Amino acid sequence: MASSVTEIRRGLAAGEFSSFEITQDYLARIAQHNPALNCFISVTEEVALAQARAADAALAQGDAGALTGVPLAHKDLFCTDGVKTSCGSRMLDNFIAPYDAAVIENFLRDGAVMLGKTNMDEFAMGSSNENSWYGSVANPWNSAHVPGGSSGGSAAAVAAGLAPGATGTDTGGSIRQPAALCGVTGIKPTYGRVSRYGMIAYGSSLDQGGPFARSAEDCALLLQTMSGFDRRDSTSAEQAVPDYCGALGRGIEGLKIGLPKEYFAEGLDDRIATVIEAAVAELRKLGAEIRDISLPNTGLSIPTYYVIAMAECSSNLSRFDGVRFGYRCDNPVDLEDLYKRSRGEGFGAEVKRRIMIGTYALSAGYYDAYYLKAQQLRRMIKQDFQQAFDSVDLILGPTTPETAFKLGAKTDDPVSMYLQDIYTISLNLAGLPGMSLPAGFIDGLPVGMQLIGNYFDEAGLLNAAYSYQQVSDWHLQVPEAFQ
Amino acid sequence: MTLKSTDVRNIAHLARLHIDAADIDQYAADLSSILDLVDQMNQVDSSGVEPLSNPLDATQRLRDDEVTETDQRDKFQQIAPDVEQGFYRVPKVIE
Numbered sequence: 001m002a003s004s005v006t007e008i009r010r011g012l013a014a015g016e017f018s019s020f021e022i023t024q025d026y027l028a029r030i031a032q033h034n035p036a037l038n039c040f041i042s043v044t045e046e047v048a049l050a051q052a053r054a055a056d057a058a059l060a061q062g063d064a065g066a067l068t069g070v071p072l073a074h075k076d077l078f079c080t081d082g083v084k085t086s087c088g089s090r091m092l093d094n095f096i097a098p099y100d101a102a103v104i105e106n107f108l109r110d111g112a113v114m115l116g117k118t119n120m121d122e123f124a125m126g127s128s129n130e131n132s133w134y135g136s137v138a139n140p141w142n143s144a145h146v147p148g149g150s151s152g153g154s155a156a157a158v159a160a161g162l163a164p165g166a167t168g169t170d171t172g173g174s175i176r177q178p179a180a181l182c183g184v185t186g187i188k189p190t191y192g193r194v195s196r197y198g199m200i201a202y203g204s205s206l207d208q209g210g211p212f213a214r215s216a217e218d219c220a221l222l223l224q225t226m227s228g229f230d231r232r233d234s235t236s237a238e239q240a241v242p243d244y245c246g247a248l249g250r251g252i253e254g255l256k257i258g259l260p261k262e263y264f265a266e267g268l269d270d271r272i273a274t275v276i277e278a279a280v281a282e283l284r285k286l287g288a289e290i291r292d293i294s295l296p297n298t299g300l301s302i303p304t305y306y307v308i309a310m311a312e313c314s315s316n317l318s319r320f321d322g323v324r325f326g327y328r329c330d331n332p333v334d335l336e337d338l339y340k341r342s343r344g345e346g347f348g349a350e351v352k353r354r355i356m357i358g359t360y361a362l363s364a365g366y367y368d369a370y371y372l373k374a375q376q377l378r379r380m381i382k383q384d385f386q387q388a389f390d391s392v393d394l395i396l397g398p399t400t401p402e403t404a405f406k407l408g409a410k411t412d413d414p415v416s417m418y419l420q421d422i423y424t425i426s427l428n429l430a431g432l433p434g435m436s437l438p439a440g441f442i443d444g445l446p447v448g449m450q451l452i453g454n455y456f457d458e459a460g461l462l463n464a465a466y467s468y469q470q471v472s473d474w475h476l477q478v479p480e481a482f483q
Numbered sequence: 484m485t486l487k488s489t490d491v492r493n494i495a496h497l498a499r500l501h502i503d504a505a506d507i508d509q510y511a512a513d514l515s516s517i518l519d520l521v522d523q524m525n526q527v528d529s530s531g532v533e534p535l536s537n538p539l540d541a542t543q544r545l546r547d548d549e550v551t552e553t554d555q556r557d558k559f560q561q562i563a564p565d566v567e568q569g570f571y572r573v574p575k576v577i578e
Contacts, residue, residue: 363497
């Protein structure tokens with residue numbers, strides 16, 4: 001069975017199989033494996049088969065778009081018209097979205113088929129997928145371990161071959177960290193590259209959508225469809241989108257890659273450092289120039305991020321009031337009781353913690369000490385990167401400090417969970433693009449390598465990742481149970 | 484920074500969140516440890532640094548003041564918890 005977006009496009013174009021057949025194959029795999037993995041919150045079988053039939057008709061008429069007939073899965077945070085969009089929360093368990101997100105519109109425009117909506121940490125708040133109202137997701141490489149989060153369902157679905165590609169969102173690492181932990185390729189574009197319209201908001205100045213797939217080449221195809229200016233998103237970037245696939249294959253001869261010393265310091269599993277060093281040696285063989293650099297404010301990124309993300313979430317999630325849509329408590333005695341119990345019962349513990357910290361940080365008397373201070377540090381973190389990009393083209397390091405941890409290992413200590421994001425969240429603060437790709441294994445669990453690019457240089461990131469994937473086969477590995 | 488249970492109750496009220504009495508102490512401990520993490524920000528002198536709110540330093544894009552939305556009340560109210568004659572119903576606010 002064809003297992004990559006690239007192969008499926010080729011097979012469909014050559015008439016080797018129909019979209020209906022490949023869609024049925026994926027639906028069958030989902031039916032077989034989802035009970036154990038819990039990657040999907042909703043499987044949209046009827047929608048998928050109807051879209052596949054339409055795709056086959058378009059293919060027959062020679063009227064195919066860029067992804068016509070390719071089945072994909074979408075994080076259950078993108079609004080899908082007429083289809084439940086839960087955001088992993090009890091609050092939206094009954095929410096049938098009344099419109100499509102811009103990203104979903106773009107996939108419909110280009111002919112893709114929707115297999116279903118994937119599991120996630122509630123409102124994208126988490127690094128393990130254990131904060132979902134619909135239960136945790138198993139890592140396909142070892143079911144006792146987490147898939148990462150918040151886009152854990154999408155990453156696990158691609159790793160297990162339940163979809164050749166999937167969408168995710170990344171506010172502090174929610175595409176790159178699960179990509180690393182599940183051994184797939186994922187890219188978070190520059191802030192503003194992909195429209196946030198219809199993407200349920202967590203931290204609006206940090207949130208970005210992006211794809212997961214089995215290779216950089218597949219990610220290039222999916223990101224092409226997702227990218228572009230959208231006037232309905234007030235921070236959408238008015239920047240031309242280059243041809244990402246056309247940018248692949250130009251090699252990395254002479255490319256200057258910086259290794260930030262702070263990304264290889266205390267806290268990193270030594271074995272991950274060894275894996276990353278081996279990958280760096282491969283890139284050097286391909287002609288890259290490796291340089292040591294410093295991002296001195298890396299350690300500040302976690303406290304800075306959590307103040308900004310929690311402040312923005314407390315504001316964004318005030319819209320869930322039990323009045324217009326979503327969960328409403330039973331028998332409210334008055335309006336305040338309706339608000340408080342609808343929100344208290346509709347949100348899980350981590351969401352409530354973050355709303356409360358954000359509310360506190362924004363409250364009278366504390367705003368300067370927390371929010372303003374965090375915004376100042378945010379600029380200092382961004383300036384670190386700007387300085388680094390004066391002397392290098394790309395930055396490289398590990399995606400995460402450890403491989404996938406065991407289910408339940410960090411659920412009692414929110415702060416230890418937050419520390420998982422040490423290498424990923426500074427990019428969201430700075431608005432830079434980054435991607436994670438497989439670079440090896442430790443004890444049967446995948447290791448992710450992170451590449452960080454300059455603003456709007458997704459093409460450079462994808463090309464470097466593609467070059468590495470031409471000389472490595474980590475991205476082609478499939479967990480034994482899902483071959 | 485250590486939050487007391489009265490602080491948690493006050494913050495929960497500001498955020499319009501009902502927290503069960505039995506859970507207040509756990510929230511106080513969790514929120515305090517998060518604030519301890521956040522206090523690391525004070526290790527650095529940032530005086531004089533201009534705050535960054537949009538990562539690209541973008542300013543708000545404006546548009547012409549024209550009606551662009553169509554009336555979709557019926558569609559939107561299909562997913563509302565309680566409506567009557569086109570209005571959203573909530574418990575009585577004014578006696």
